[in-house]
Amino acid sequence: MMNVTQEPGLQKRKTRKRTADSPEATPRNAIITAIRQTVDQMAAEVLASQGGEDVTAKVLASLSEVSEQARAAGLGEIPPLASELSEAVHSGEGKEGLLLQGIDRLHQAIDRGRQEAPKAEPGGQSQPALARISADPEILAEFLVESRDHLASIESHLLTLERDAGNTEAIHATFRGFHTMKGLAGFLEFPAIQKVAHEVESLLDKVRSGQLSITPTLVDVVLESADYLRTDVARIERAAQGEAVPKPADNEPLLVRIQAQLTGNKKVPSEAVIGETAIAPPKTDAAPNQTAEHEAKPEETKKEIKPEETRPEAKPEETKKSSSPESRFVKVDTSKLDFLVDMVGELVIAQSMIHHDGQLSSISNPKLQRNLSQLGRITGEVQKTAMSMRMVPIGQLFQRSVRLIRDLTRKSGKKAELVLTGEDTELDRTIVEDLADPLIHMIRNAADHGVEPPHERVQAGKHPVAKIGLKAYHQAGHIVIEVSDDGRGLNREKILEKARQRGLIQDSHQLTDNEVFNLIFEPGFSTAEHVTDVSGRGVGMDVVRKQIQKMRGRVDINSEPGKGTTFYLKLPLTLAIIEGLVVAVAKERYIVPIYVVKEMFRPTPASVFTVVNRREMVLVRDKLLPVVRLYQRFGVEPRSTDITQSLLIVAECGSKRFCLAVDDLIGKQEVVIKTLGDTFKSISSVAGGAILGDGRVGLILEMDGLFTESAHG
Amino acid sequence: MSTAIVVPDNVPGALSQADSRAGKYLTFQLDHEEFGIRVLQVREIMGLQDITMVPQTPLYVKGVINLRGKVIPVLCLRAKFGLAETGYTARTCIIVLQIHQHARAMQMGIIVDAVSEVLNIAPNEIEDTPDFGGSLPTPYLLGMAKIKGKVKILLDIDQIAGPDDIQGAYCRVS
Numbered sequence: 001m002m003n004v005t006q007e008p009g010l011q012k013r014k015t016r017k018r019t020a021d022s023p024e025a026t027p028r029n030a031i032i033t034a035i036r037q038t039v040d041q042m043a044a045e046v047l048a049s050q051g052g053e054d055v056t057a058k059v060l061a062s063l064s065e066v067s068e069q070a071r072a073a074g075l076g077e078i079p080p081l082a083s084e085l086s087e088a089v090h091s092g093e094g095k096e097g098l099l100l101q102g103i104d105r106l107h108q109a110i111d112r113g114r115q116e117a118p119k120a121e122p123g124g125q126s127q128p129a130l131a132r133i134s135a136d137p138e139i140l141a142e143f144l145v146e147s148r149d150h151l152a153s154i155e156s157h158l159l160t161l162e163r164d165a166g167n168t169e170a171i172h173a174t175f176r177g178f179h180t181m182k183g184l185a186g187f188l189e190f191p192a193i194q195k196v197a198h199e200v201e202s203l204l205d206k207v208r209s210g211q212l213s214i215t216p217t218l219v220d221v222v223l224e225s226a227d228y229l230r231t232d233v234a235r236i237e238r239a240a241q242g243e244a245v246p247k248p249a250d251n252e253p254l255l256v257r258i259q260a261q262l263t264g265n266k267k268v269p270s271e272a273v274i275g276e277t278a279i280a281p282p283k284t285d286a287a288p289n290q291t292a293e294h295e296a297k298p299e300e301t302k303k304e305i306k307p308e309e310t311r312p313e314a315k316p317e318e319t320k321k322s323s324s325p326e327s328r329f330v331k332v333d334t335s336k337l338d339f340l341v342d343m344v345g346e347l348v349i350a351q352s353m354i355h356h357d358g359q360l361s362s363i364s365n366p367k368l369q370r371n372l373s374q375l376g377r378i379t380g381e382v383q384k385t386a387m388s389m390r391m392v393p394i395g396q397l398f399q400r401s402v403r404l405i406r407d408l409t410r411k412s413g414k415k416a417e418l419v420l421t422g423e424d425t426e427l428d429r430t431i432v433e434d435l436a437d438p439l440i441h442m443i444r445n446a447a448d449h450g451v452e453p454p455h456e457r458v459q460a461g462k463h464p465v466a467k468i469g470l471k472a473y474h475q476a477g478h479i480v481i482e483v484s485d486d487g488r489g490l491n492r493e494k495i496l497e498k499a500r501q502r503g504l505i506q507d508s509h510q511l512t513d514n515e516v517f518n519l520i521f522e523p524g525f526s527t528a529e530h531v532t533d534v535s536g537r538g539v540g541m542d543v544v545r546k547q548i549q550k551m552r553g554r555v556d557i558n559s560e561p562g563k564g565t566t567f568y569l570k571l572p573l574t575l576a577i578i579e580g581l582v583v584a585v586a587k588e589r590y591i592v593p594i595y596v597v598k599e600m601f602r603p604t605p606a607s608v609f610t611v612v613n614r615r616e617m618v619l620v621r622d623k624l625l626p627v628v629r630l631y632q633r634f635g636v637e638p639r640s641t642d643i644t645q646s647l648l649i650v651a652e653c654g655s656k657r658f659c660l661a662v663d664d665l666i667g668k669q670e671v672v673i674k675t676l677g678d679t680f681k682s683i684s685s686v687a688g689g690a691i692l693g694d695g696r697v698g699l700i701l702e703m704d705g706l707f708t709e710s711a712h713g
Numbered sequence: 714m715s716t717a718i719v720v721p722d723n724v725p726g727a728l729s730q731a732d733s734r735a736g737k738y739l740t741f742q743l744d745h746e747e748f749g750i751r752v753l754q755v756r757e758i759m760g761l762q763d764i765t766m767v768p769q770t771p772l773y774v775k776g777v778i779n780l781r782g783k784v785i786p787v788l789c790l791r792a793k794f795g796l797a798e799t800g801y802t803a804r805t806c807i808i809v810l811q812i813h814q815h816a817r818a819m820q821m822g823i824i825v826d827a828v829s830e831v832l833n834i835a836p837n838e839i840e841d842t843p844d845f846g847g848s849l850p851t852p853y854l855l856g857m858a859k860i861k862g863k864v865k866i867l868l869d870i871d872q873i874a875g876p877d878d879i880q881g882a883y884c885r886v887s
Contacts, residue, residue, distance in 0.1 A: 634768035
């Protein structure tokens with residue numbers, strides 16, 4: 001992710017300069033005179049426009065100037081008037097009349113302001129905001145949460161906008177985000193946020209009125225502003241927790257850049273006004289981006305706001321959208337949710353205990369039986385709902401990748417677009433959190449190693465813009481996430497060569513493709529010739545595999561030279577529940593996670609071998625596998641020490657396979673994983689506990705730890 | 714809690730320390746001896762129930778139990794104190810405690826022979842732990858309470874049952 005603090009301009013934490021329009025810099029009366037002049041000029045323009053020329057843009061600019069100056073001069077009455085007028089201008093109906101009235105009211109307000117004594121500027125730049133932060137922690141906390149939401153939505157809408165410049169809804173949503181941020185910051189007196197948000201708002205206002213076109217540079221600036229706001233919000237949060245924090249980062253360079261966009265990126269105003277449409281449709285052959293940003297891609301600057309998507313049509317859609325989604329959600333503390341899920345688990349167990357109670361079931365009272373089965377149904381429904389509350393769509397995780405790809409491709413000069421599929425696929429919140437890092441690594445990998453530079457792609461007969469795919473779907477109780485690219489593919493020979501150099505393999509002739517590809521997950525393995533700041537240091541893929549394995553998932557690779565690579569991440573839907581085999585050793589019950597189990601059988605005497613001084617081995621499908629006797633490991637008295645009396649479970653963890661000897665199989669059960677706490681964290685062979693159907697605690701076995709330990713012991 | 718109590722002047726030793734130790738204690742029996750633990754740390758007292766053994770733990774760690782959906786460890790105080798382990802009786806019970814260690818709270822059960830009563834112990838009834846000679850460390854003894862001619866041993870349960878202690882013991886055993 002792009003980080004604001006890396007921007008050279010923002011890194012300097014010099015004392016903030018007062019802006020030129022602050023009351024101390026210019027005498028108050030001079031400002032009022034200036035406002036008066038602006039208003040007069042505006043009035044003149046409106047009058048002149050009766051002839052048919054559209055002056056909406058000019059009026060809007062003047063109005064924002066007026067309210068800005070008025071704020072600086074402490075004229076509290078004027079900004080609301082000005083914004084009211086802006087709205088009137090937007091609405092487009094009989095605006096001349098409204099405007100002239102409004103201008104009269106402005107005049108009056110200015111005259112009143114001239115007579116009043118100057119008041120302290122509300123939300124002024126000079127106020128050290130942090131001193132007041134602790135005033136109301138609740139409001140502040142709400143502000144922090146809300147700001148984060150707004151920033152996230154701003155970012156995703158901006159990225160949509162960059163792909164599809166005509167998307168008016170995205171423009172409005174971004175605008176709304178900044179507008180709300182400005183409002184909140186103004187209320188809580190965070191001038192730095194307010195100022196930046198305000199400037200971006202004016203910029204976006206021009207975009208939505210069609211005066212500015214959307215260019216990558218413009219999106220860059222707006223994204224940067226969003227990043228700035230995010231940093232500042234984080235800073236405020238730290239301050240609220242009582243940490244000593246620096247002053248807000250200097251936003252002058254950012255403001256200058258926003259201003260440059262505001263002024264330097266103007267489109268040629270259209271001369272034709274169609275009917276009552278307030279906003280002139282932009283010309284299709286817009287003037288080239290005048291900021292002459294060399295990075296700006298010509299095809300993107302040419303993307304146009306479509307004429308039909310003008311304001312009057314977009315407005316009803318905007319109001320409809322803004323009211324519905326927020327109101328249908330309730331924010332709940334996650335710990336409460338976890339507690340609920342825990343309790344529901346208990347409920348299910350209690351219900352099943354009643355259900356299996358021998359005395360109760362012997363009562364042949366139809367009413368009782370009916371009530372019992374009703375209880376069972378309801379419990380099941382409650383459990384399902386409680387579990388689904390922890391599920392979130394994977395879309396938000398994918399959205400982060402959109403930004404990542406954008407930044408990566410702009411840095412490296414490659415071209416790639418991200419194709420998202422199955423964003424609505426749901427999975428456990430905790431998995432989403434843990435998946436973020438591996439996914440970022442894999443996408444970086446795809447963008448940096450997989451995708452070739454455009455000229456190479458053209459040579460290979462491919463489209464210069466590469467496709468990086470992110471796809472999620474459910475498959476057999478798991479969620480599968482595919483990360484694919486249509487780049488150069490994995491180079492089998494190169495991987496083998498590197499592996500031989502590093503001594504990872506001796507002979508390579510009999511390795512399957514899959515085995516070879518899996519070598520890239522070895523720590524420190526990289527085939528990149530050049531180390532870039534993106535990837536190539538050989539860390540990353542091993543982190544990916546480790547993280548995925550920690551979540552009880554696996555990674556598979558499919559790759560074709562010249563055609564691309566696809567990574568398949570296969571993960572359980574939730575980390576809270578595990579499906580397991582309940583096995584018995586004497587009176588103890590243990591749970592073996594079902595995903596490690598390959599098969600089960602009772603061994604015959606002939607298939608068991610004991611190598612002198614080595615461990616016991618058993619022949620399974622022509623392969624000798626080591627045997628781990630669970631009772632020996634755990635020091636329990638078994639039913640019988642004769643191996644042919646016990647049940648062998650063939651388990652596979654990572655690349656290792658072994659047989660676990662237990663007394664009996666009790667059954668298959670879904671259990672809620674409970675941690676054993678710090679007390680037992682050093683025990684590597686137990687992954688946790690689970691409450692079994694009879695209310696007792698069963699230990700969930702950690703097969704990897706079990707095997708590794710017995711190998712050493 | 715104890716600030717309102719006027720301390721009589723006949724108590725030798727550190728008054729301030731005695732002050733902080735006064736208060737309500739739950740007393741229980743263990744091999745004919747009476748012990749006391751601060752009542753504020755007691756969450757509940759329950760009869761003996763099925764305990765799931767956890768491998769690779771010291772002998773005095775009996776395992777884990779299901780406390781209304783939470784899995785909590787259970788220690789046998791007899792084994793911990795090096796007393797002979799007798800069979801469980803009808804009076805044997807598990808005291809569930811709130812343990813604080815490294816500013817983190819956790820619940821833990823201890824198995825005792827029988828629970829006696831809750832006593833309000835005044836500062837003048839508490840004496841410092843006697844010097845057992847040598848350098849015998851007694852970090853988990855808060856002091857001794859003399860009540861009606863009998864001595865009750867006051868335990869600092871945080872010192873006894875903390876996870877660090879169990880892990881340390883585990884290392885020695887293995």
